[in-house]
Amino acid sequence: MFACLYKPDQxxxxxxxxxxxxxxxxxxxxxxxxxxxxxxxxxxxxRVDARSDTVITLEVDGLTRLFGDDKxxxxxxxxxxxxxxxxxxxxxxxxxxxxxxxxxAARAGVTVVPAGEEAAVLTPLPLRMLEVFLPNxxxxxxLSGTGDWGLGTGKSNFxxxxxxxxxxxxxxxxxxxxxxxxxNPSFLSVLSRWGIRTLGQLxxxxxxxxxxxxxxxxxxWQRLARGxxxxxxxxxxxxxxxxxxxxxxxxxxxxxxxxxxxxGLLDPLCQRLERRDRGAAALHLHLRLxxxxxxxxxxxxxxxxxxxxxxxxxxxxxxxxxQPPAGVDRVTVAIDPTPGRIVQESLLTRALPAPxxxxxxxxxxxxxxxxxxxxSPALVDSHRPGAFELVPFRVGELSSGRGQGTGTGDCHAxxxxxxxxxxxxxxxxxxxxLLATPKIGARHAAPIFVRDESRPCVCFPNPAPQIPTxxxxxxxxxxxxxxxxxxTPKPPGMKTGEGGESRSPSACLRRFRxxxxxxxxxxxxRPIVVNTDRPGLSGGRVHxxxxxxxxxxxxxxxxxxxxxxxxxxxxxxxGWNRDEWDVALDDGGIYRVFEDRESxxxxxxxxxx
Amino acid sequence: xxxxxxxxxxxxxxxxxxxxxxxxxxTAGVPCVExxxxxxxGLFELDQQLGGGFPLxxxxxxxxxxxxxxxxxxxxxxxxxxxxxxxxxLVDTFDLFDPESAAAAGIDLQRMLWVRGEPCAxxxxxxxxxxxxxxxxxxxxxxxxxxxxxxxxxxxxxxDLADAPPQALRRVPQxxxxxxxxxxxxxxxxGVILGNAPMSRSAGGVSISLRPRDLGFGIRDSGDxxxxxxxxxxxxxHGGASGIRDSGASLGSPGSSPASGIxxxxxxxxxxxxxxxxxxxxxxxxxDASPVRLRASA
Numbered sequence: 069m070f071a072c073l074y075k076p077d078q079x080x081x082x083x084x085x086x087x088x089x090x091x092x093x094x095x096x097x098x099x100x101x102x103x104x105x106x107x108x109x110x111x112x113x114x115r116v117d118a119r120s121d122t123v124i125t126l127e128v129d130g131l132t133r134l135f136g137d138d139k140x141x142x143x144x145x146x147x148x149x150x151x152x153x154x155x156x157x158x159x160x161x162x163x164x165x166x167x168x169x170x171x172x173a174a175r176a177g178v179t180v181v182p183a184g185e186e187a188a189v190l191t192p193l194p195l196r197m198l199e200v201f202l203p204n205x206x207x208x209x210x211l212s213g214t215g216d217w218g219l220g221t222g223k224s225n226f227x228x229x230x231x232x233x234x235x236x237x238x239x240x241x242x243x244x245x246x247x248x249x250x251x252n253p254s255f256l257s258v259l260s261r262w263g264i265r266t267l268g269q270l271x272x273x274x275x276x277x278x279x280x281x282x283x284x285x286x287x288x289w290q291r292l293a294r295g296x297x298x299x300x301x302x303x304x305x306x307x308x309x310x311x312x313x314x315x316x317x318x319x320x321x322x323x324x325x326x327x328x329x330x331x332g333l334l335d336p337l338c339q340r341l342e343r344r345d346r347g348a349a350a351l352h353l354h355l356r357l358x359x360x361x362x363x364x365x366x367x368x369x370x371x372x373x374x375x376x377x378x379x380x381x382x383x384x385x386x387x388x389x390x391q392p393p394a395g396v397d398r399v400t401v402a403i404d405p406t407p408g409r410i411v412q413e414s415l416l417t418r419a420l421p422a423p424x425x426x427x428x429x430x431x432x433x434x435x436x437x438x439x440x441x442x443x444s445p446a447l448v449d450s451h452r453p454g455a456f457e458l459v460p461f462r463v464g465e466l467s468s469g470r471g472q473g474t475g476t477g478d479c480h481a482x483x484x485x486x487x488x489x490x491x492x493x494x495x496x497x498x499x500x501x502l503l504a505t506p507k508i509g510a511r512h513a514a515p516i517f518v519r520d521e522s523r524p525c526v527c528f529p530n531p532a533p534q535i536p537t538x539x540x541x542x543x544x545x546x547x548x549x550x551x552x553x554x555x556t557p558k559p560p561g562m563k564t565g566e567g568g569e570s571r572s573p574s575a576c577l578r579r580f581r582x583x584x585x586x587x588x589x590x591x592x593x594r595p596i597v598v599n600t601d602r603p604g605l606s607g608g609r610v611h612x613x614x615x616x617x618x619x620x621x622x623x624x625x626x627x628x629x630x631x632x633x634x635x636x637x638x639x640x641x642x643g644w645n646r647d648e649w650d651v652a653l654d655d656g657g658i659y660r661v662f663e664d665r666e667s668x669x670x671x672x673x674x675x676x677x
Numbered sequence: 678x679x680x681x682x683x684x685x686x687x688x689x690x691x692x693x694x695x696x697x698x699x700x701x702x703x704t705a706g707v708p709c710v711e712x713x714x715x716x717x718x719g720l721f722e723l724d725q726q727l728g729g730g731f732p733l734x735x736x737x738x739x740x741x742x743x744x745x746x747x748x749x750x751x752x753x754x755x756x757x758x759x760x761x762x763x764x765x766x767l768v769d770t771f772d773l774f775d776p777e778s779a780a781a782a783g784i785d786l787q788r789m790l791w792v793r794g795e796p797c798a799x800x801x802x803x804x805x806x807x808x809x810x811x812x813x814x815x816x817x818x819x820x821x822x823x824x825x826x827x828x829x830x831x832x833x834x835x836x837d838l839a840d841a842p843p844q845a846l847r848r849v850p851q852x853x854x855x856x857x858x859x860x861x862x863x864x865x866x867x868g869v870i871l872g873n874a875p876m877s878r879s880a881g882g883v884s885i886s887l888r889p890r891d892l893g894f895g896i897r898d899s900g901d902x903x904x905x906x907x908x909x910x911x912x913x914x915h916g917g918a919s920g921i922r923d924s925g926a927s928l929g930s931p932g933s934s935p936a937s938g939i940x941x942x943x944x945x946x947x948x949x950x951x952x953x954x955x956x957x958x959x960x961x962x963x964x965d966a967s968p969v970r971l972r973a974s975a
Binding site for chain 2: 436456
């Protein structure tokens with residue numbers, strides 16, 4: 069036996085429609101009351117089918133021993149719904165779910181249909197009762213603007229819509245019984261035009277002729293009119309959260325015993341994730357301590373993953389650096405699910421590593437070096453010397469394949485705008501490209517074009533012609549080649565950096581994060597001796613030098629006291645105002661030194677290497 | 678008799694898992710070596726000397742003194758790897774990496790994992806304390822490099838030990854280098870160690886040593902005294918950033934003659950010039966042993 073709980077929509081307007089909503093704007097029922105109706109049904113039986121928010125069917129076999137006959141069960145159901153604050157709920161109990169649904173939709177109160185009398189009960193019901201099998205959106209749309217509920221009019225009140233739209237709407241509303249598909253509602257209009265008014269008339273139609281005229285859809289409607297079920301009851305699964313808790317018999321301390329507990333919790337959780345094709349987007353760990361405090365850790369995963377070993381490793385690595393302060397007596401793991409990851413591999417490009425691997429590696433490195441010491445470097449939009457930022461290393465944001473980003477092996481310099489009229493490049497023979505930053509490792513910033521009369525800054529001076537030797541012809545005159553490549557488009561198919569053509573390396577800096585104080589002797593406004601107390605940097609006489617290059621910025625942050633300003637500038641907290649020199653010392657090293665013009669002190673900022 | 682001796686030596690090398698150094702003998706006693714898979718450095722001449730590039734699955738090293746261009750060469754290797762679509766990792770033992778230079782060298786920074794070590798700051802001025810700090814930094818860097826190699830997701834793993842004190846490097850157990858080699862074997866990846874002097878490489882790896890040729894190439898100075906008066910000529914506001922930069926070289930002679938351009942061009946840093954030599958255990962047929970000239974332009 070099956071019972072059906074039907075919560076009718078509230079009557080609107082003049083109350084002509086007691087069962088179905090006449091408000092076309094109301095396309096769905098209240099999901100909150102629907103969930104409460106489902107909760108009421110679950111109080112009586114675990115085998116509950118939630119067809120919609122307003123129609124719930126449940127199997128009541130065996131409840132007679134608890135509550136009495138079917139009438140008593142119906143009363144219990146109705147009373148429980150009233151206690152839940154759902155108001156009047158129609159209850160019907162019948163041998164088939166279809167009969168129970170139709171009777172609950174048609175009659176208020178409690179209806180009990182004895183076995184074998186389904187046809188007699190359903191025969192007088194109007195044809196429009198079959199609309200109860202449609203989703204609310206279909207129902208209200210098909211009946212909008214009519215006063216006779218789709219019956220007895222010359223035009224069809226049922227909108228013809230494809231069956232797929234119906235099923236899509238059904239899925240969106242959470243109807244979870246795929247074994248009882250909804251027939252195409254457009255055929256109900258056909259039946260109404262035939263003069264079919266009641267379920268009994270539809271049930272009495274000869275099946276063969278009905279199938280010949282409107283196909284299997286007509287037979288499906290006829291089976292519903294006869295009260296026959298299209299399939300067995302498929303219980304609706306509970307939306308239980310991905311959460312697991314373990315109460316420990318005695319408190320545990322240390323990560324090793326905790327790893328076993330985490331493994332026992334994560335294994336079934338990950339199996340559930342896999343069954344539902346979900347992945348973990350975030351991982352939450354709640355550890356209840358013996359001090360009654362709760363130690364909570366949350367991990368945002370870079371990609372959906374459901375490997376229990378990986379998740380356990382990530383949690384343990386995080387706990388290594390954030391250990392609970394006391395013993396743990398309860399462990400709770402909660403997972404925020406997200407749809408699983410779909411990866412399209414390619415035969416032509418190098419495959420990126422799995423995010424699980426990278427996440428585990430980053431977690432291990434973070435535990436070893438510190439959370440803020442690992443990542444991808446990124447340039448910032450600033451002229452501050454040595455400015456950079458560290459961003460998280462994300463594999464998912466990379467596109468597999470070559471030639472991505474700035475490392476195309478061809479032209480890694482930024483595209484610069486053309487100079488304005490009246491501004492000319494400082495290098496004779498060059499049509500464009502003049503970077504006014506005479507620094508090793510030109511930053512990706514807008515260039516500075518200078519007028520002819522000043523012409524102070526030349527980053528790529530025109531080198532003297534050199535005769536290429538057999539050993540160095542591939543790297544000869546690289547600056548000219550570089551400028552030429554930037555100025556002229558590359559012909560298709562030309563590859564660089566892969567064998568056919570060589571690319572000149574760029575001189576790089578090794579930059580001290582905190583510049584090293586130095587003692588500099590000045591002669592004729594030029595450094596002649598650079599010394600420092602730092603071991604490893606011997607200093608010495610200046611063999612050659614270039615400069616000064618004066619830079620300043622963020623003057624509004626400059627402090628009033630020169631000494632404080634200098635210290636803050638070193639930490640990047642204040643503005644900078646300094647003269648830079650590139651000096652070659654007689655120890656063989658080339659250094660970048662600068663004089664802080666606020667404090668007058670000298671520092672070694674980097675070595676050229 | 679020579680054949681028996683050779684067989685004994687080969688058996689001994691195989692027992693020590695050093696058989697990658699074995700060179701199969703071809704006809705007429707000429708060693709025939711098949712070019713193995715390699716990761717190109719992006720420098721054509723150097724790739725030719727290396728037989729295609731750094732051998733995959735091997736630890737190699739780039740050594741040289743300060744300002745010899747070793748870092749520039751390493752950045753070129755990393756840039757070539759990122760241009761191939763690979764991901765690279767840099768273990769920066771003393772936090773000396775300059776992202777700006779790396780971007781200028783052509784490295785796709787998004788494909789780069791930067792593991793920052795302890796900053797090389799005058800935090801431990803005393804020698805004993807400095808060595809203790811260096812030991813700690815090197816130990817962490819070695820662990821990080823081992824983790825990266827074990828993950829096996831990077832095409833190039835670079836370990837920067839260029840500024841490590843020699844005393845601290847001598848205290849590194851040899852098993853650490855051997856572990857690197859064992860982990861890296863069979864992977865389609867390259868391990869590169871940057872240092873002052875040769876310290877470790879696989880039997881099949883290569884050692885690239887750099888020696889600066891001429892400091893005069895790097896810096897040219899006219900010898901003329903600069904003008905005492907500086908005026909800010911060039912300025913830029915790029916996307917909200919602020920900064921004013923001025924060479925000061927031409928200041929004091931505004932409206933100068935065209936010859937002043939030549940005078941200015943002498944006062945800039947132009948780059949590094951070094952000789953690159955390749956040392957290896959394996960023979961590469963046709964490889965030239967002459968040094969390659971490396972010019973790193975500013």
